Amino acid sequence: VQVVESGGGSVQTGGSLRLSCAASGETYRVLCMAWFRQAPGQSREGVASIDNKGTTAYADSVRGRFVISQDNTKENLYLQMNGLKPEDTAVYYCAAKAGIYCPTHTESPYIYWGQGAQVTVSS
DSSP: EEEEEEEEEEETTTTEEEEEEEEEESSSGEOOOEEEOOOSSOOEEEEEEEOOOOOOOEETTTTTTEEEOOTTTSSSEEEEEOOOOGOOOEEEEEOOOOOOOOHHHOOTTTOOEEOOEEEEOOO
C-alpha cells in the first residue's frame, strides 16, 4: 500500500486548507486511516483518525476545527482544516493500517506512511 499526501501550503491565521491523501496498491488491507503532524522540534502527534465504518476521532487541539473524511472508495482521505492557528504549523502525514484497531494518538500501529505535506500558518 502506498499513500501520498497533497494540498499543503501557507495561510494566515483563521484561514482554511484541505489536505488529501491517495492510497493505492492493496488497499483492501486498509481498515483505518489517520492524520498525524510534526511541528519543528516536537514529536509527531495524532490529529484525527477514521475507521472503515466511518467512525472518527480527533485530538482535543483540533476538535471542532478540523474534519477528517473519506470518499466512497475508501482510497482517498481528506482533512479539512478551518480556523487555522500558528500552532497548527507542522508537516502533516497520512497514515494507514490494517485491522480494526484505529488509534488516534498512537503512531506505532500504522505501517503505511506518506511523505508529508507542509502546512504553515502565519499570524
